[in-house]
Amino acid sequence: MKAVKRIIAWICISLGMQIAVLYYVDKYLFSTENVSSKIVSTKVEDNKGHKNSNISIEIPEYAENKSVSCDGQYLSYIENDRLKIVDTCTGDEENIELKDGLHMSYYKWAPDRNILLMAAKKRSEDKSKFIFYSYDADKGEKTKLQTKDEKETSFTASREAEVQDIELSPFTNMIYIKSGVKGGKNNIHKINIMQKIDKVESEISMIGDIKIIPNDDSIAYEATNKHKVYITGKSDSLNIDGVDKLCLIDVDDNDVVYLGEVENSLVLEGTKVKNIYCGIREKSLDKPKNDDNILKSKKGKCKKSKVHTNVCYKWNRITLDRAVDKKDIYVSRNGKVYVNDNLRGVVTELTSKEEFKYKGIFLQMYDGGIASISEGKLVDTPLK
Template sequence: MKKIRILILWTLFALVIQNIILFSINNKYFGKDLKVKTVKLNENNKLTKEKELVLSKKAKEVKTSFNGRFISYIEDDKLKVFDTRTGKTNIVASEKAMNIEYYKWLINDNSFILVEKNSNAANKKYFDFYSYDARNDVKRELLNFDMKKFRIDCYDKKETIGDIVFSKDSNVMYIKTNKGNSLNDVYMVNIMNEFKKVKSSAQTINKMAVLPGGTELVYQQKNMIKSLHKEKSIDVTKDGLLLGIDDSQKLYLAKLVNNKVVKVLRGDFNTPREKWESFSLEKPQEAKNILIIPEGKIVSINDEEGCLMDVIGNKKLNYKGKFLSLYDKGVISIEGEKIIKTPESN
């Protein structure tokens, strides 16, 4: 009993000392001179109300940044960028004697790559490359490791930029040019800003994508899906088209009937074709209306019914007008000339 009483007394003593220390700290650092203001959050003000954009009928090449903050378009040969937070429109000026040839927003960034082509008919044609930071309204010339500008000399005056694909993991970029007669060149820009041609006068290169987590280019050439540096290929004579690649490096192929997609097949270079997964569509769709989401979703666009269908999850998202693009919270569409954002409900 004596030991128990001693234990109780020491416990009480410790509690008293603890309260004295806390009282001292409170008075020294949080005394009467400190004023604390309680702020009540207004649920309606958590998100700033966005500014609306109504395009003119002359607007073309309408595109959006990954989070939907910026809407870009070409109007009267000028590239314009609208900020939905501020309502401000910036004009991305072309260089002297240059015209806008192509532009594409980066993955997970409010910047895009811009390509310009010289307009002087007497000179040999070429493409120059720039980046544009929409948040800061800054255009920069792309330079290589030797501080020389990225420039592609055109095969002829009619040569165009066919596509640009990026890797969000390795800062690699591939550029496809259309030379006419179904011939394509492909250029690679690596993390060291080295610029080189990796395919020359290749016959009919269609869809391109970079394998996530690396630098390897996968592309469709006629009826074959190929890997640029690896001796791997897939015959798609019976299946049709490469639709895309997800973050787990799964390839998605379109099964076509009467030039429309009826099924989507999912697999990889190492899996036998008979073991690939197959997903049927509710109704046949054009290949351009099938989107592959990096997380492994297949989305079917239906403008007639105004809805997106998650083919695997069987979920539907309704929207107004004509589909424009996806953004990180849902879908962006155009109704009339008005830009509309429809967030996905949780």
């Protein structure tokens, strides 16, 4: 009988300890809500079926940085230095205000949620400070990114620098930021799940497009002056036999990397792509080893960067009928490749050759549709 009582007592002690640990983890370790956790835990409902066809969304003539959310429900643009969000289902408008002394450097919609990521800039005499916010359009809530001990998520750069791109993965809860001066050197920073920010090591200083590899803690980025594409954590550029010049097009939800074969052209503006290559990783990243490069963290502490050597891709080619501008190629999250023809007002899906006609001036593609502007109004063209 004493043995049974002793066993029951130990079971109670064990359960009590487990409950205490779980309470601590829930209450303190993960108590700070962050933009990435919101994106993972909040599902977007399909409101397109409830859209009022009588509502006409007008876009001001001088609106800048126009874009729509992942499902096309929200339109955003800058007017008179103010960020406006318009619900295309109801016509309701919302002005996003920043504190005095801050201006909007860059913003971008999350890839699968109606959440806007914003980089606000605070300029001083000799430098700039970038502070980050998220805006949940469904809830109408703006949140400042900060760590659980309430330290704001921010970094400093030169006075002339701006944030040039933001990439987010809802799968790994990572956010990558590209910053720099137009035509000059660039830097990449990473915000982790705890909303701490660090500078990311890169193999080059002149960085073009960046695309997150959503199921991995890495990004693909291009060297604009070398026509090469790299992946963070890998010292060598991606290689395709017989192809000398490459550009980065996109990465889909299955981590397939899409590269463009750059056509030799005398055209000074834009990048012409004559073939598209889809890369599937055959070998996962091996255990990284330290190299001799030094990476500085936000606190100024130096640490050696980690380099992966065992990365191999199998490449499949999509042959194009003619060379097209890189900016006219779009890859959906599930890996469908589209090409936009501005002159014809037609978007073509390359595998099926299916064509989708739209009205007016092309704005962008979103999940399940095309957004365009015709006679100053937003036009929604479903991909059906």
